[in-house]
Amino acid sequence: MRTAFYISDGTAITSEVFGHALLSLFPTEFEHQTISFVETIEKAHIAKEKINRACARSGEPALVFHTFVNNDIREIIDSCDGVIYNFLEHFVAPLEQELQLTAKPKAHRTHSIHENSYDYRIEAVNYALANDDGSIITNYEDADVILVGVSRSGKTPSSLYLALQYGIKAANYPFTDEDMEELTLPPFLKAHKKKLFGLTIDAQRLMDIREGRMSNSRYASARQCRMEVREVEKLYKKEKIPFVNTTKFSVEEITAKILSETGLQRYKY
Amino acid sequence: MRTAFYISDGTAITSEVFGHALLSLFPTEFEHQTISFVETIEKAHIAKEKINRACARSGEPALVFHTFVNNDIREIIDSCDGVIYNFLEHFVAPLEQELQLTAKPKAHRTHSIHENSYDYRIEAVNYALANDDGSIITNYEDADVILVGVSRSGKTPSSLYLALQYGIKAANYPFTDEDMEELTLPPFLKAHKKKLFGLTIDAQRLMDIREGRMSNSRYASARQCRMEVREVEKLYKKEKIPFVNTTKFSVEEITAKILSETGLQRYKY
Numbered sequence: 001m002r003t004a005f006y007i008s009d010g011t012a013i014t015s016e017v018f019g020h021a022l023l024s025l026f027p028t029e030f031e032h033q034t035i036s037f038v039e040t041i042e043k044a045h046i047a048k049e050k051i052n053r054a055c056a057r058s059g060e061p062a063l064v065f066h067t068f069v070n071n072d073i074r075e076i077i078d079s080c081d082g083v084i085y086n087f088l089e090h091f092v093a094p095l096e097q098e099l100q101l102t103a104k105p106k107a108h109r110t111h112s113i114h115e116n117s118y119d120y121r122i123e124a125v126n127y128a129l130a131n132d133d134g135s136i137i138t139n140y141e142d143a144d145v146i147l148v149g150v151s152r153s154g155k156t157p158s159s160l161y162l163a164l165q166y167g168i169k170a171a172n173y174p175f176t177d178e179d180m181e182e183l184t185l186p187p188f189l190k191a192h193k194k195k196l197f198g199l200t201i202d203a204q205r206l207m208d209i210r211e212g213r214m215s216n217s218r219y220a221s222a223r224q225c226r227m228e229v230r231e232v233e234k235l236y237k238k239e240k241i242p243f244v245n246t247t248k249f250s251v252e253e254i255t256a257k258i259l260s261e262t263g264l265q266r267y268k269y
Numbered sequence: 270m271r272t273a274f275y276i277s278d279g280t281a282i283t284s285e286v287f288g289h290a291l292l293s294l295f296p297t298e299f300e301h302q303t304i305s306f307v308e309t310i311e312k313a314h315i316a317k318e319k320i321n322r323a324c325a326r327s328g329e330p331a332l333v334f335h336t337f338v339n340n341d342i343r344e345i346i347d348s349c350d351g352v353i354y355n356f357l358e359h360f361v362a363p364l365e366q367e368l369q370l371t372a373k374p375k376a377h378r379t380h381s382i383h384e385n386s387y388d389y390r391i392e393a394v395n396y397a398l399a400n401d402d403g404s405i406i407t408n409y410e411d412a413d414v415i416l417v418g419v420s421r422s423g424k425t426p427s428s429l430y431l432a433l434q435y436g437i438k439a440a441n442y443p444f445t446d447e448d449m450e451e452l453t454l455p456p457f458l459k460a461h462k463k464k465l466f467g468l469t470i471d472a473q474r475l476m477d478i479r480e481g482r483m484s485n486s487r488y489a490s491a492r493q494c495r496m497e498v499r500e501v502e503k504l505y506k507k508e509k510i511p512f513v514n515t516t517k518f519s520v521e522e523i524t525a526k527i528l529s530e531t532g533l534q535r536y537k538y
Contacts, residue, residue, distance in 0.1 A: 002368075011525035017286040021336060022360050025372040036525045063367070067290060083367050090359045091291050098332070098352050099271075103294040121520070125426050132398075157394050160429055164520065251390070251433065256280035256305045 003054040004030040007047055007066040007077060012036040018087050019065035030063070038068075044076035055081040069105030120167035120267035128159040131171035137188045140171055144264055146192060147172040149199035150228040151219075152209045154246040154254055158199065161251045162258070167267030175232055177224070183231040185239055197258055198236040198243030203229045205247045272323040273299040276316055276335040276346060281305040287356050288334035299332070307337075313345035324350040338374030389436035389536035397428040400440035406457045409440055413533055415461060416441040418468035419497040420488075421478045423515040423523055427468070430520045431527070436536030444501055446493070452500040454508055466527055467505040467512030472498045474516045 004023060006015040012034050023030055033054070035047045054062045062082035068074035069088070078084050092103050131139050133156065140146055145162070147155045147170055155172035162168040173189060189196060203226040210220035218224055236243040244257045259266070273292060275284040281303050292299055302323070304316045323331045331351035337343035338357065347353050361372050400408050402425065409415055414431070416424045416439055424441035431437040442458060458465060472495040479489035487493055505512040513526045528535070 011521045013521055013525070014286055014290045017283055018290075018356070021283045021287075022357070022364055025338070025357075025361065025374055026364070026368055026370050027373050028368065028370060034528070036529045061367075063364075069294070085360055085364070087287070087356055087360065088291070088294075091354055091356065092294065094354070095291055095295070095332075098330075099295055099297065101295050101297060104296050105294055122426055125429065129398075129401075129425070156398070157391055157433065160394065161433055164426065164430055164433065252280045252282055256282070259303070260305045 001029055001031050002058055002060050003051075003062040004032050005047075005051055005054070005062055005064045005066075005082065006032070006034045007038055007064060007068075008036060009039045009068060009070060009073065010037065015065045015067050018067070019063070019085070022065075022085070023063075038073060038077075041072060041076065044073045048076055048080045051077075051080040051082045121164060124163035124167045124169045124267070125160065127169040127171070128163040132156055132159065134173040137173070137186075140188065140192045140195065142169060143171040143192065143195055144169045145197050145258065145262060146170070146189065146195045147197055147199060147258075148175065148189065148232075148241070149243075150175055150201070150206070150232055152206060152213070153199040153201040154251070155199055157251045158246075158254050158258070161255050165255070166259070166264075168264055175228070175235075177219075177228070180228060180231050183235045185235070193239070193241075196239075196241045197262060198232065198241045199254070200229060200233050200236070200243055200245050202245070202247040270298055270300050271327055271329050272320075272331040273301050274316075274320055274323070274331055274333045274335075274351065275301070275303045276307055276333060276337075277305060278308045278337060278339060278342065279305065283336050284334045287336070288332070288354070291334075291354070292332075307342060307346075310341060310345065313342045317345055317349045320346075320349040320351045390433060393432035393436045393438045393536070394429065396438040396440070397432040401425055401428065403442040406442070406455075409457065409461045409464065411438060412440040412461065412464055413438045414466050414527065414531060415439070415458065415464045416466055416468060416527075417444060417458065417501075417510070418512075419444055419470070419475070419501055421475060421482070422468040422470040423520070424468055426520045427515075427523050427527070430524050434524070435528070435533075437533055444497070444504075446488075446497070449497060449500050452504045454504070462508065462510075465508075465510045466531060467501065467510045468523070469498060469502050469505070469512055469514050471514070471516040 004019055006012045006019050008015045016034060038044055038047050051062050051064060064080065064082040065085050066077055067088050068077060096103055130136060145168065147159055149155050151174050159170040159172045162170040175183065206225040206229060207220055207222055214220050242261050244254060246254050273288055275281045275288050277284045285303060307313055307316050320331050320333060333349065333351040334354050335346055336357050337346060365372055399405060414437065416428055418424050420443050428439040428441045431439040444452060475494040475498060476489055476491055483489055511530050513523060515523050
């Protein structure tokens, strides 16, 4: 199997995203290897040897996705036996011309601490944890968004992702069995209705997830799951709460939909 | 101010990473706008109008970073008044030639649910939450890594990021004031010594963070912070626990260092 390398002087997250986006277009498998923090000539030589060994092993040149800005290090990597894909070089010159500015390459540009954004994100994580699963219902004044939905519809991972990735303070509140008969919005949610965003999920998928946690329970029964999903969706429609069905979506997609529909301000871009 | 647009038929995360990596090289400010889930001709026209309005407003062409694979939609976006940067087009043909394969563009490639990886990540988030802050010390058998460090050195955000981003199960355990006199590894950590990874932080930064939470407390005092940091670093060295100083690092950098030093297997790439 061919190896795909993602290499950078920083986290290599940009190289990974760049490489994955391209390789996902091809119907074949790769072995993935990330080499991060290649900040010195010495580390560049070690990385190069690693690439060369992978090429020798598979008998095919490895694919090397990188974003180096330091020329000395870049040249060492570029001299390996793999095929180099460096997406910066294709775009920097056209952008320089369009902006009438000279690029100022510096290491650790993209995924390092930027002023402000770091504190926002940590604060948002603390907020999401403190206001997870309806544990406190008196902090909603500070929420940027309040995710609502039945148990196991994706609220907690979505709240945490919004916090970690975008610095958005997301509380979440579960509608439980006790709420279900004649489901209405409790007053502490009604007071922040504009912040509400609903999650829903197909009853069958909900059953599967709950079954994995509490096998053969009423909580995981077909009847209960169908009823809860029906009730919350009725509520969302009645109260005009925007909502998304999470069944087929990753946490990236769920949160991108939330951002897109609410126009929430991000503290990190 | 010029507007930078990040557009895609999916989450637009790839377009964002691509655009940010480039724009971060230029010493100027941009207004950022993401338009995700442009999946129809109609939505493409709406996006195009939005771009054109931004161009008219600022008097300069907007920068448009996109990754469309559907030609009909791409052509509409490409016909806007902005300048188009499409990173796929530069790399697909060379990759096709190298791989001797034809690219099979499909929408929602990169940040959608892939088999397995989704369940791993949700399970890892649940694990991180259940095993946060030393709340349970009997589950370490299941941990991929156990982060240790003093209170507020970055353990919780790092654990959650490892879970959400990579599907890695990270527990975390805090060394508290009571542990500090003659700090040694408690037996339940010693039993999993190979899984331990230490976080440390500059005492001054620790003081600032703790001061924000419990002003004028012993917990936030210079003396206490210095002592705690000194003790844990001594322990890491004595026990040969790998560690990273988180003071100047983002959560992406901290976790990339953990991955790089431990060689932990990721469940999502």
